[in-house]
Amino acid sequence: MVNKEIIDQDTYRKIKKMNREKLTKFILQYGDELLGEQSKTIDLPSLEMELSKIKGIGGKRLEEIMIVIEKFLDVE
Known part of the structure; x- marks a missing residue:
């Protein structure tokens, strides 16, 4: 140590x-x-754009994922 x-x-x-x-x-x-x-910051629009590129994640599922992320980060 x-x-x-x-x-x-x-x-x-x-x-x-x-x-x-x-x-x-x-x-x-x-x-x-x-x-x-x-402290680190997360660019939520960029994160959403990157997640949308993942095969199998459509608009509705992406919306649900972003709600969970925003709830976890206490974003209103």
Whole structure:
């Protein structure tokens, strides 16, 4: 296992001095930043076009598949 430094020394010192409220805010902000770096997007129209090229998937079935995908991704 590689020992990767996640938090630098200065940040560690700041964390040690924080109260519960400040630490909670820091953790939430830090988590949001990490999620923002990792988020990927899906181009739904391109996905639909590629799925339509698959033999045996007609318009009606494609519509059903897209509804399921959009429900899974919480797209409205």
